[in-house]
Amino acid sequence: MIDSIGDSRIISSNQEGLNEKLDEVVLKHLQHDFKKPYQTHTLEAFKEVEKWIEQQGKPIIFDSCCGVGESTFHIAKAHPEAIVLGMDKSADRLSKHPNDNEQVIQTLDNYRLLQVNLNDFWRLAVEAEWTLSHHYLLYPNPWPKAKHLQRRWHGSAVFPSIIKLGGKLDLRSNWFTYVEEFQRALALANVESHIDIYSADQAITPFERKYWASGQQSLRLLCDL
Structure with a gap:
């Protein structure tokens, strides 16, 4: 459930603490390959951007669930x-990409926005043997109902692909349970991580800006995959 207070959203859940099925679900996914067929639009998007990646020959950063x-x-x-x-x-979200500083945006030619299914794109990147320098997961949909554990990235079948992609992972959420569960899932995969309260002079997502303006805090997980 999500309750509105002013222009903010406070997340509440019918589960207390870490989900009781978390370990069971994560271990199952760590032990079995995810073999769901790829969606055509994501496969095509990957093939197209793969050419650009090869031409650039630079470190790769993912900003997953990037919204606008x-x-x-x-x-x-x-x-x-x-x-x-x-x-x-x-x-629809991607079409709202900020253009109020269009002159500045036009000077940056080192990023692309893609409409894809991340369950597919991450696996395709693993198959292509990409290794990331950084991976940002900023305020993903928390799916706070207990029954929706497997819709959270750490509870999904694609979670092992996040680990295989490597890089420095930066996960942020205003629902602390999400971050704490993610840390536990990483620990089950023998990956060490650190969590702390995150703040900065400038928010870099609309959600981050809205949460901070209403007095909510962000919890951040950092780890080197």
């Missing part, structure tokens, strides 16, 4: 040495 791509722009600006792929399943 505001974070993608900021990440690309902070990492001129790399190429950044901002990815979201919603074409």
Whole structure:
């Protein structure tokens, strides 16, 4: 359930603490390959951007669940040495990519926005033997109902692909349970991580800006995959 207070969203859940099935679900996914067929639109998008990646020959950064791509722009600006792929399943959200500083945006040629299914794109990147330098997962859909554990990235069948992609992972959420569960899932895969309260002078996503403006905190997980 999500309750609105002003312009913010406070997440509540019918589960207390970590989901009781978390270990069972994560271990199952770590032990079995995810073999669901790829969706055509994601396969085509991957093949097209793969050519660009090869031409650039630079470190690769993923901004997964990027929404309107505001974070993608900021990440690309902070990492001129790399190429950044901002990815979201919603074409409508991507169409709202900020253009109020269009002159600045036009000077950045090191990022692309893609409308894809991440369950497929991540696996395709693993098959192509891509290794990321950074991977950002900023405020993914929390799916707070207990029965929806497997819709959370750490509870999904594609979770092992996140690990295989490597890089420095930066996960943020205003639902602390999500981050704590993700840390437990990484531990089951023998990956160490660190979590702390995150704040900065500038928010880089609309959700981050809205949460902070309403007094909510962000919890961040960092790890080197």
